Amino acid sequence: MAFASFIGTSIEWYDFFLYGTASALVFGDLFFPTGDPLISTLLAFATFGVGFAARPIGGAVFGSLGDKLGRKKVLVVTLLVMGAATAAIGLLPTYGQIGVAAPILLVLLRLVQGFGVGGEWGAAALMAVEHAPKGRRGFFGSMPQMGVPAGTILSTGAFVLINRMDEQTxxxxxxxxxxxxSFLLVIVGLLIRVSVEESPEFEKLVKEKKQVAMPLRSAVRDHWRVILLAGGMRFSENSVFYVVTVFLLSYGTTALGLERAALLNAALIAAFVEILTIPYFGAVSARFGARRMYLSAAALSVLLAFPFFLTVNTGNMVAVTIAMIVTIVVACVMYALQPSMMGSLFPAEVRSSAVSIGYQIAAVFAGGLSPFIATGLYAWSGEQWWPIAAYMMVMGLITWICTHLATKRYGGHLT
Known part of the structure; x- marks a missing residue:
């Protein structure tokens, strides 16, 4: 079950991250030509953020369906939605071919992507932790989280290979x-997801007739404070990840003069390290305590913000790669533990709705907007890096406070 969650989420995140890489490397020129590279990149990153705006809607719709119809059905449908939208982007004509209709269609397809991935995470995470043996929820919950670096490797690796073409081609x-x-990958994902068994906790709810008629309404009405805190728990990890993996591609090539291929290779190395560290942190959480590890990582993310940019600004690719790895590994501590920690905050009858909404709140305010905010701060400050580092520090403080409050006052629904 854990392996199936990993494979499925890897494919969905491949679809989603392709857009981020393309935003940094190609969409500004092809869909938002302005004559100013910085403005074109800013517009491309804005559409990157649009997909995140749709994620809470997808989380609400599919999260509710996960509580009513089951986690498994949601996994199958969201994979189809994501795959279709991603393949359609590959067929789009550019601005030079059809004018303003091109960026409009691109934005619409990005919204569909966001809607699909917004509903996927809750179902995948809960399928993993609700199938997990007692005492191993941290490790099992980390399995779908590995889909993010795997998707990063697949999407970045694809562009590394394509980057060998000449610029015109x-x-x-x-x-x-x-x-x-994406067409081929979706077929593989569907074959895997249709074969998995439904969550035992959901089946127990159905058998005991404990499902609620309107889980989304019940989750928001009875657990809104916890949902907001759950969202805040992600602010640091989510913002750091997208600053490092998306914004840095643009910043490194335009401000520092680094080669695009070198930065893509550094992102690949960091993603490989993620795949190794995420299950490790999930496994050792049973020994060291998930709450203690999470709070420590949030505090460390605050301390690393300025050193990260100071190291990157040296322009030395070895130093840049090390800075990316260290910063991402700290974020991985938090990311690995989110399914088990967030799942424990809510009762089973509204768990899918609640964790999906909370998780996707952060996706909007800390994830999708972070490359746009970072680029905006960079332009506002006269191309200075320190406001971006300060932004990362604020995100870390928010995460520490929300994690402290959420895990101290709530929890215990998963044992």
Whole structure:
């Protein structure tokens, strides 16, 4: 079950992250030509954030369906939604071909992507932790989280290969190949997801007739404070991840003069390290305590914000790669423990709705907007890096406070 969650989420995050990489490398020129590279990149990142705006809607809709119809059905439908939207992006004509209709269609497809991935995480995370043996929820919950670095590796690796093309070929049609490849990956994911068994906790709810008629309404009415705190628990990890993996691609090439291929390779190395560290942190949480590890990582993320940029600004690719790895590993501590920690905050009858909404709140305010905010701060400050580091520090403080309050006052619904 844990392996199936990992494979499925890897494919969905491949679809989602392709857009982020393309926003930094190609969408500004092809869909938002302004004559100013910084403004074009800013507009591309804005549409990247649009997908995150749709994620809470997807989380609410599919989260509620997960409580009413089951986690498994949601996993199958969200994979189809994501795959179709991603492949369609690969077929889009550019601004130079159809004018303003091109960016409009791109934004609409990004909204569909956000809607699909917004509903996927809650179902995948709960399938893992609700199938887990007692005392191993941290490890089992970390399995779907590995889908993010795996998706990063697949999407970044695809662009690394395509980047070997000459510039004209890459901009003409080469960038489309990774998006169209989603067709094949979706078929693989569907074969895996239709074969898994439904969550035993959901089946228990059905058997004992303890389902609520309107789980979404019940979750918001009875647990809104905890949902907000759960969202805040993600602010640091989510913002750090997208600053490092998305904004840094643009900042490194334009401000520091680093090679695009070198930055993509550094992102790949960091993602490989993530795949190793996420299950490790999930496993050792049973020994060291998930709450203690989470709070320590949030505090460390505050301390690392300025050293991260000071190291990156050296322009030395070895130093840049090390800075990316260290910062991402700290975020991985928090990310690995989110399914088990957030799942324990809510009762089973509204768990899918509640964790999906809480998780996707952060996706909007800390995830999708972070490359846009970072680029905006960079432009506002006269191309200075320190406001971005300060932004990362604030996100870390919010996460520490929310984690402290949520885990101290609530929890215990998963043992």
């Amino acid at each position: 890459f901009l003409s049609w080469g960038w489309r190949i990774p998006f169209l490849a």
